[in-house]
Structures are given as structure tokens and as C-alpha cells.
Amino acid sequence: MVYNENRSQLELFTMTRFLCLLITGLTSVPLAAQDAGQPSDDFNAVNLAVADHQVIPAYAVFASAATGLAEAAARFCQAPDAVTLATFQAGYHASLDAWESVQHIQFGPITYFNWNFRVHYWPDEKGTGARQLDTLIAGQDPAVLAPESFARESVGVQGFPALERLLFEDDSLAALQSDPFRCQVAQAIARNIDEIATGVHTRWVDEFRATVANADDRGFFESSEDATIDFLKAQVETVRRIQQQKLEEVIGETSSQARVRRAESWRSARSLRNLRLNVQALEELFNGSENQDVALSAVLYPEDVAAISARFAELDDSFNGLPDAFDTALAAEGGHARLLAVAAGLDALFEAFEASLKNTDLYLGFNSLDGD
Amino acid sequence: MERTLSTSLAPDRGGNLKRRHFLALTTGLLAAPAFAVSTARETPLFLSAASDADDRHWVIGFRQSNGLVSQVFKHALPSRAHYIAIHEGLGIYVVLARRPGRYLWVGDIDTGARLAEITVPMDRHLYGHGVFTTAGDRFYTSENAWQFINGDSGRIVAWDVVRDGDSITMTRSLEFPSYGVGPHELLLKQQAGVLVIANGGIRTSPEQPRAKLNIDSMQPSLAYIDAGNGQLLEQHTLDSDWHKASIRHIDLNAAGQVVMGMQYEGEPFERAPLIATHTQGQPLTPLWAPEPQQGQMSQYVGSIRYDASGDYFAATCPRGNLITLWHARSGEMVRSLRSRDGCGICAVENGFLYTAGTGRISHYDPLHDAVTELDSAATGSVFWDNHLSTRRA
DSSP states (O other): OOOOOOHHHHHHHHHHHHHHHHHHHHHTOOTTOOOTTSOOOOHHHHHHHHIIIIIHHHHHHHHHHHHHHHHHHHHHHHSOSHHHHHHHHHHHHHHHHHHHTTTTOOSGGGGGGGHHHHHOOOOOTTOHHHHHHHHHHHHTOGGGGSHHHHTTSOGGGTSHHHHHHHHSSTTHHHHHHHOHHHHHHHHHHHHHHHHHHHHHHHHIIIIIHHHHHTGGGTSSSSOHHHHHHHHHHHHHHHHHHIIIIIIIHHHOSSGGGOOGGGSTTTTTTOHHHHHHHHHHHHHHHHHOOTTOSOOGGGGSOHHHHHHHHHHHHHHHHHHTTOOSSHHHHHHSTTHHHHHHHHHHHHHHHHHHHHHHHHTTTOOOOSTTTSOO | OHHHHHHHHSOOSTTOOOHHHHHHHHHHHHTGGGSOOOOGGGSOEEEEEEEOTTOOEEEEEEEEETTEEEEEEEEEESSOEEEEEEETTTTEEEEEEOTTOOEEEEEETTTOOEEEEEEOOTTOEEEEEEEEOTTSSEEEEEEEOTTOOSSOOEEEEEEEEEEETTEEEEEEEEEEEOSSSSEEEEEEETTTTEEEEEEOOOOOBTTBTTOOSOGGGOOOEEEEEETTTOOEEEEEOOOGGGTTEEEEEEEEOTTSOEEEEEEEOSOTTOOOOOEEEEOTTSOOEEEOOOTTHHHHTTTBOOEEEEOTTSSEEEEEETTTTEEEEEETTTOOEEEEEEOTTEEEEEEETTEEEEEETTSOEEEEETTTTEEEEOBOGGGOSOEEEEEEEEEOO
16 A cells, blocks of 8 residues: 655645544534444543443432441441341342442542452452451451541451451341440441442542543543543443452353352352342443433444344343352252353353444453463 | 535545544644654654454554555465564564464565564463664574473573575574573663663463463563573562562663563552662662553553663553653653553654554654644554554654
């Protein structure tokens, strides 16, 4: 291919291009008037729609639920009994529901101050969090529970897994009643989750929405396409991650290989609920909610969008009637096979995403995938 | 209007011109005033390994002029490659296979044509890096004697190099220990005859190609050895808290300062230094970026290079989609740039040229703090691999 490198022609081109931009700006011609059947290249519109309809509302729900959790924790520690514990546990479930619905966003404010790991450090393969929690409680030192100190404690004691351990053991109520410091630790974790959830939401609203909206100005992102790729990575990489980490690692290839204690949130008997919430959030990220003009799916070819939507529908069906906990699901007749079907559904979804991306020039990563 | 222009400027390549190239073209041209204008004859040649969506692997030579990239040559490689070493006097370049590959692919620097393909013995593999002596009579590679599963399996091999017309002979002549495991990039302090070796510390085996076998006990080091007899002159390690910071990539400036980029193998929430500088006879100096950049670097530096003056260096962070620019003497990070999957980088006359796994090629001019994205339509839809090399004009 031959380029004309004659400078005067280049200058003429530059000037023409400049004029085009001016005219475009003046007349506000929509830049992404799409041919039917073509993917949208109006990445900015897609990014803003996703931020406004999926990400920011999801963080708002998380922040609100986490504030409720912190309040329930405070009430429980004032009067620890079975009723206030049930409220505290309900606050945990509501907050974790909200977190599982936005956990796939792993860029932007959630990455500040190690917030992502502090909210939910999992998997903790070496059981470090449990040991550190025991040490923290044995220390009985109220000074470490002050927010600024607690934020510097190990990530293993700061988030949902540590709180779950305190709230969902068989003797949780007795243990929390007999040791006020144990209760204060639970309260500190709830307050910490609230601060992080509120912080992430506030920063999205106050700062990061504008960063996304102005991605083409190179303030943070390289371009609006670059920001779209972060949303796509949240979409595609999460499918593979939950398939492997949250499901296949737990159920193994045969029912005798199943190890439910490898699952996320197994103590609170909601590992499958987490997975279902993850999938629902991914589906909404892809297709958008009602009264949303454009969703993330717009950057793919319509036939690929149809294929991916069909995989989502199959996956939804595979969850039908499954309980929240793995052990219940595995105990049921044909339970292991049903879970394998969910894994196969996630695999098919991932493959559909990969195939769809190959038809575009959106690349999710190369050097970043496999180190050297 | 945009589509018409793209057609007029970028003639049809069988309908294969993708949107990115047109966008890149306009960005590049609009930003062109900040970019030095040089005539085509004198522009430096850049070389990089690349792969494509069909999993084919290439060595590509290109030049740039006024923000436009022109491809000089493109040759197929047997498998994925890593770094390309260049020797001006011999007029050759050597493409090194990515670990656990075993080939050295030698080409003519002017025509790009393949001159030889050399394979290391079956019980060895390369780590993707090599370095020439100034005279060009010798080439050094970092290798894995992987069957030594318990001891220091890192090896440095000295090759005798002879070019006679289109015939290249490379003969393994000497072999030294690297004084560690997993030697990666190596450099030569030419006048002193000292090899500087980044021992990454990670034990791997071609029998489990990408598995890391010793994370809990890994011990990376920076070693200086006599290039003539392999004698260990100096060896440095980071504080034991950071023994999981694998030292992979290094560069050297005229003042003799070495800068190293690391890849941290510990927990994702931990903060470990990813950059350090070193001057012979002194301890290592770990460097920290301010937050949030230190966190955004995602524990991974892919490539590190001084600028032409040696006063600054750039460390690319493809996992964090970030390029960080540092002042060499003070050790302070002075700037960070977003670059999606940006990894290959080298110094040019007025800053840095860098490549990305997305296929993008960009220029950064620190003086004007200006990024210029080049039109890379000519090199097509390829994923640029970790390293970018250049033959200065």
C-alpha cells in the first residue's frame, strides 16, 4: 500500500480534516449514525449508557445496602440477641447481593486504596484471613478498630469473608454475646464495607463518570474505545473467572471431587446465589435495562449479539430451580450434572464472546494476558 | 465525510482497512506539529516480534515518517518470539524465541531477509533475550538448563559470530552460570567487558511450559559477571520481603546506572517495588510510584528503557495499561500515560516510541508532554510483542 508522503498534500489533508471537524462540531451531525447491521463505533455513547444505567446505579444500591449493614451492626452490638442478629445477617445478605452484582467492575475507583481486595478478599487459599481474624480478636485492642487503623489491617480481616465467619458459625450468637470485642470487630468490618461502598459510589458520581465521558480527551483513558474495552473485559473475563473459580474449582469433574468449602460464601450458604447474581449482572451489562437506548452489546455485530443473548438465555434456564447453596444442590438427585450444565453454559457464553470479538477490532489483551 | 477521506488517503487493501487505522491516522496528523519531521531516508528502522489473530508469528521491520508507519519487511517465524538484538556492523538482527522456545532467527538488517535459523540444544531453552559485543564477534544468550531442577539452572552462553556475505555462523563457544534461576534480559557493559544479568528467579520447565514451580522459595538477583570468563563480580537481591519480585528487564545508561523492572508474584493486594536502580558497588535502590499509579501498575513491568539522554527512563505496564516515566537520578516517577496493553518501548531522538498488543504504535515527546498515535495501517492488525528495538539512523 502506498501513501503519498508529499508534505503539501499532507498539510492540505490536515487542513481539510480540521475543517471537517469544525463543520461536524457546528452542525452537530451525529458521529455514529449507524448502518443497520454494523457495530456501533460511538464508544462514548456506549460508555456513558453503561456508566449511567449499570455501573453507577449498581454502586448506589451497594452503598445504600452497606449503610444499612453498618446500622444493623451497631444495633446488634448494643443489644445482641437472636432478633438483632437476624437483622445483621439480613444486612450482610443484602450488601453481598449488591456487591456480587457489581463485583465484575474491576477498574476505576474500586481499584483505589486496595478497595477491591478490602471489600472481598477471596479466594484465600492459605486461610490467612481466618488466622489473622483470630489474632485480631485475641488481641482485644480497640485502637485497631478505629477506621483509619482498621483500613491498614490485613485485607483478610476487612471484608465480607471475615464478617461471614463472625455471623454464620453455629455458635455465632453466643460467641458475639460473650465477647463484646468480637462484636466490635464485626461492627468495624460492617462500617469499613460501608465506607468503601459509599466511597466508590461517590467517586464514580463526582469524578469517574466524567473521566469516562471525556475518555477521548486522554485525561485518563487513551480513547473512548479504550474505556469500552474495560467494560468488555469486565464482561468477558468475569465469565471465565466465575466458571473456573466459583464453579469448576468447587464441583470438580465428578460428584466425589466436589469440595463445597472451596466455594465463595459457603458459610452463609449462598455460593450459587452469588454466581446467579454475577450472571444476571453480566446479562444486564450486555443488554442494558429497559428504557436504555444503547447497551454494551451495541459494539458487536447484531448476529453475534443474538448468539450471545441465546447463550445467556440457556444459562438462565440452567439456573432454574437451583438452590442458593452448593451442598443442597449437590445433595439433590442429578445435582452434580445440573451444576456441570451451568459450567458448560458459562463456557459456551465465553466462547460466544470470544468469537464475537474476533469479528471486530476490539482486542482485550495480548501482552497483559501471559507474563514474560 | 470521514469515510471518504479515509478512502482517498488509504487506498483499498481488499477492504481490509479497519476503523482503528483511520482513527489513528487522523489523531496522528492532528498532533503532528509536536512530532519531529524527518526525511524518509534517515528515519530509524524499528523491529518487533508480533502475532496475529490466526496465531501466526512474525518479525516486522518498520519506519515512521510524519506520523505514518511504513512496513519495510515482515517474515514468518516458527513460533512466538520475544526480543530482537541488532548488530549494525554485521548488518544483522537476531530474533530470539520466547521461552521455552529454542530458536535464534537471523536476518539481514537492510533487506530483512532470513540468513540463518539456529537452534539451541534439546536440553536447553532460551529466555528471549540476547546481547552483542560492540565488535560483533560475540553474542550472549540467557538460557535454561532445565534438567537441573534443584540447583541454579540459569546459563549464559557466549556464541562466536561470523558473517561472510549471506552466510552467518554462530557457534556456541563458552558457557557460564548465570548465578541464579530464570535469567531473563542481559546487557553488556562493553568497555568493562561485564555482563549484567537479571535472574528472574522463577523455575520453569518445558515439560510444564508456563507453570511457575518455586514461587515460595524464588530468589531473583541482579548479577554482574566477567564476560570473558564468567566470574561472578557482584550480585544483589532485594530485601527478603520482596523475594517474589522477579527481576526481568534491565537497561543501562552512559553513567553506568542500571534500571530494572520487575513482575511481582505475591498476593495481588500487596505493594512491592516494581522498579529499582543500581550502580555497581552499591546496594539496589527500590523505587515507588505514588498512588494510585503504584497500584495501577498491577505488579507488572513488561519493558524498561532509558531515553536518549539517559536522564529518564520509561517502564511499561501492560497489565495496568500504563507507561510510567521516571527521573533516573532522583528515582521519582514524573509522568504516567495510559496505553492499552502497551509494552514494547525504545528511545528515539525526541522521546520514546512504544507499541501495544492492540497493534497501536505511539510516540511520546516528554518535552512537549505530547502523545502522537501513528497511523499503523501499513503493519496491519497485529499484536506487538513485548519488546521494540531500533537501529539508529
